[in-house]
Amino acid sequence: MGTKTILLVEDNPDDVALTLRAFKSYHIANEVVVAQDGTEALDYLFGTGAYATRSRNDPPAVVLLDLKLPKADGLEILRRVRMDDRTRLLPVVILTSSREEQDLLNGYSLGANSYIRKPVDFAQFAEAVRQLGVYWLVLNEAPPL
Amino acid sequence: MSGVPVRAVDGVSGFHLLFASNPLPMWIYDLETLQFLEVNDAAAAQYGYARDEFLGLTILDIRPAEDVPRVRDHVAAGRPRLQASGMWRHRRKDGAVIDVDIVSHTLDFGGRAASLVVVRDITLQKRAEREIAQLLTREQAARAAVEEARERLAFLAEASRELASSLDHKATLATVARLAVPTLADWCAVDVVDEHGAIVRVATAHTDPAKVALAEELVRRYPPDWNAPHGVPKVLRTGKPELYPTIPEAMLAEGARDAEHLRLLRTLGMQSAMVLPLVAREGIAGTLTFVSAESGRHYMEADLELGQELAFRCALAVGRAQLYRDVQALNAELERRVAERTTQLGAANKELEAFSYSVAHDLRAPLRTINGFSQALLEDYQGRLDDTGQGFLFRIRRATQQMERLIDDLLSLSRLSRAELRRRPVDLTTIAERVVRSLRQGKPDRPVAVTIAPGLTADGDDRLLEAVFENLLGNAWKFTRDQPLPQIEVGVIKQAGGPVVFVRDNGAGFDMAYSHKLFAPFQRLHTAAEFEGTGIGLAIVQRIVNRHGGRAWAEGEVGKGATVYFTLQ
Numbered sequence: 001m002g003t004k005t006i007l008l009v010e011d012n013p014d015d016v017a018l019t020l021r022a023f024k025s026y027h028i029a030n031e032v033v034v035a036q037d038g039t040e041a042l043d044y045l046f047g048t049g050a051y052a053t054r055s056r057n058d059p060p061a062v063v064l065l066d067l068k069l070p071k072a073d074g075l076e077i078l079r080r081v082r083m084d085d086r087t088r089l090l091p092v093v094i095l096t097s098s099r100e101e102q103d104l105l106n107g108y109s110l111g112a113n114s115y116i117r118k119p120v121d122f123a124q125f126a127e128a129v130r131q132l133g134v135y136w137l138v139l140n141e142a143p144p145l
Numbered sequence: 146m147s148g149v150p151v152r153a154v155d156g157v158s159g160f161h162l163l164f165a166s167n168p169l170p171m172w173i174y175d176l177e178t179l180q181f182l183e184v185n186d187a188a189a190a191q192y193g194y195a196r197d198e199f200l201g202l203t204i205l206d207i208r209p210a211e212d213v214p215r216v217r218d219h220v221a222a223g224r225p226r227l228q229a230s231g232m233w234r235h236r237r238k239d240g241a242v243i244d245v246d247i248v249s250h251t252l253d254f255g256g257r258a259a260s261l262v263v264v265r266d267i268t269l270q271k272r273a274e275r276e277i278a279q280l281l282t283r284e285q286a287a288r289a290a291v292e293e294a295r296e297r298l299a300f301l302a303e304a305s306r307e308l309a310s311s312l313d314h315k316a317t318l319a320t321v322a323r324l325a326v327p328t329l330a331d332w333c334a335v336d337v338v339d340e341h342g343a344i345v346r347v348a349t350a351h352t353d354p355a356k357v358a359l360a361e362e363l364v365r366r367y368p369p370d371w372n373a374p375h376g377v378p379k380v381l382r383t384g385k386p387e388l389y390p391t392i393p394e395a396m397l398a399e400g401a402r403d404a405e406h407l408r409l410l411r412t413l414g415m416q417s418a419m420v421l422p423l424v425a426r427e428g429i430a431g432t433l434t435f436v437s438a439e440s441g442r443h444y445m446e447a448d449l450e451l452g453q454e455l456a457f458r459c460a461l462a463v464g465r466a467q468l469y470r471d472v473q474a475l476n477a478e479l480e481r482r483v484a485e486r487t488t489q490l491g492a493a494n495k496e497l498e499a500f501s502y503s504v505a506h507d508l509r510a511p512l513r514t515i516n517g518f519s520q521a522l523l524e525d526y527q528g529r530l531d532d533t534g535q536g537f538l539f540r541i542r543r544a545t546q547q548m549e550r551l552i553d554d555l556l557s558l559s560r561l562s563r564a565e566l567r568r569r570p571v572d573l574t575t576i577a578e579r580v581v582r583s584l585r586q587g588k589p590d591r592p593v594a595v596t597i598a599p600g601l602t603a604d605g606d607d608r609l610l611e612a613v614f615e616n617l618l619g620n621a622w623k624f625t626r627d628q629p630l631p632q633i634e635v636g637v638i639k640q641a642g643g644p645v646v647f648v649r650d651n652g653a654g655f656d657m658a659y660s661h662k663l664f665a666p667f668q669r670l671h672t673a674a675e676f677e678g679t680g681i682g683l684a685i686v687q688r689i690v691n692r693h694g695g696r697a698w699a700e701g702e703v704g705k706g707a708t709v710y711f712t713l714q
Contacts, residue, residue, distance in 0.1 A: 015514075
């Protein structure tokens with residue numbers, strides 16, 4: 001499954017642990033970089049702050065983005081990502097608890113590639129993560145960034 | 146004065162024929178002594194004196210005393226031989242005065258200068274003339290009265306029209322004052338009692354603006370005193386109209402506070418006045434004052450009546466203006482309240498949205514943790530947990546799933562309350578068919594006989610109505626699970642109040658004793674072991690139906706099935 005990284009933007013450590021566990025159980029070996037808030041995510045993507053030394057020519061294969069985050073929230077991150085030429089084509093999947101119509105509408109309006117609702121049941125959750133991995137890491141041809 | 150000697154006309158019989166038996170009263174009197182020298186029978190009969198009595202009288206004796214000087218003058222004046230001396234009044238012996246027309250003729254009667262008088266009694270004619278004159282006067286008076294009444298009516302009609310044209314309290318009162326001048330008064334003033342109990346002049350009218358200013362100044366310098374003996378304060382106290390046919394100096398002096406006040410009052414030149422109460426719903430609202438000055442008219446009872454009529458109409462108009470003002474104030478208050486409630490509602494809605502959003506995001510996360518780590522325990526520590534321990538973990542996971550469903554249902558119920566209702570014609574038959582198709586796909590092995598009435602339509606929000614059928618048909622589908630020949634029917638009953646749509650099944654049914662709990666959120670009439678569910682379905686149905694202005698109700702019997710009815714208006 002390639003070597004590209006997955007950027008997981010998620011502030012809840014339990015969700016992080018469960019997501020990583022799901023990746024692991026389906027043998028998705030790509031590096032998963034976890035950003036716990038919006039600022040960290042943007043730093044990673046734009047090579048600023050703690051990630052100032054990171055190469056900008058190494059974008060993640062996909063960003064898994066929670067919506068409710070401390071500081072800059074998921075929609076704000078998405079807006080900034082889409083505004084910047086370096087990241088505007090980056091695949092971004094919203095992975096959230098919310099099924100509110102407004103969140104769906106805003107997410108897609110701002111250019112989300114996909115919107116996945118995190119199921120409570122772990123079996124379903126793991127299945128969703130597996131399909132995500134297969135789709136974005138294997139089937140999907142990444143945009144030429 | 147020379148008389149003409151009387152020549153007998155064929156002797157005695159001639160005299161009788163021409164004088165004594167003449168049907169007109171005749172006499173001869175001495176021009177000097179005014180003594181009657183001869184009278185005929187008709188005169189004696191007419192005047193009630195016998196011939197002998199007559200001959201003892203002078204012509205002055207048959208006159209009303211007041212006419213005597215005129216008679217003397219007349220006799221003394223030089224006169225032609227024959228003259229028509231015109232109308233006179235004579236007095237008969239019984240004192241009755243009669244009207245007569247006299248023709249006289251001077252002559253020599255036995256050597257004396259005398260006058261022959263022929264009397265024509267015109268009493269009846271005179272009386273008739275007098276009566277005619279009286280009738281004419283009365284007729285003119287009646288005409289004048291009619292004309293005056295007509296003018297008053299016209300004035301009142303005009304006043305009513307003017308008063309009706311304004312809903313503004315102050316404008317109405319100003320109109321009244323303006324209308325009264327000069328038809329009814331030289332001055333007209335309107336005073337009202339304000340909310341502090343003070344007497345306030347709200348309108349003054351006079352044809353001359355300078356005089357209006359004068360009257361206004363007077364009121365400003367000497368505001369009315371509630372205890373004043375006359376005028377506005379008295380009428381406000383008693384509620385009875387006051388009529389002052391004349392305004393004597395003494396009255397002015399009595400009402401004046403000081404010499405300057407009296408001087409100003411005098412400059413108004415008031416001749417007559419009337420003050421009328423404006424009787425409103427709550428009592429005496431004010432007064433209407435009419436004053437006559439330079440016109441010199443004096444008010445009488447009839448004027449008072451007209452004034453009262455005007456005051457009555459004015460009070461009606463003021464009452465109406467007040468009602469209008471009240472209604473406007475009420476409207477403004479209502480609008481203010483609506484705006485306030487709208488703001489409150491908006492705030493409450495925003496709060497609810499924030500709450501829902503929080504529920505959607507934050508309540509699920511811990512469930513996912515509980516569920517996920519229970520699963521992790523099962524997977525990673527399988528060998529170290531016995532069946533009971535594993536069973537516990539299964540229960541934990543099942544509970545989190547149930548809780549997730551509850552959260553989802555709660556959110557959809559709250560979403561329903563907030564969602565905008567978009568009404569348009571909806572084909573209910575098609576929606577029901579689509580829902581049933583989806584149910585069949587979920588459980589293809591269930592042999593449910595479904596009948597859906599064709600051509601069911603309604604005016605409503607198609608997305609919401611689809612949710613109604615999803616819930617009702619979903620329930621019917623679920624509760625007919627144990628029925629060997631499950632049947633579901635969707636139909637309509639035409640009623641006067643509009644169509645009633647129903648979904649009927651022959652499933653588990655319910656006890657009507659608990660029908661009131663059926664539509665309450667999270668109320669269930671079956672255990673989770675019997676039938677799964679959160680108890681939100683019918684609450685959602687009811688909320689949607691209510692938002693369409695309709696209602697929902699149910700009938701059922703345990704073991705026989707259930708029918709849910711709903712209307713949409």
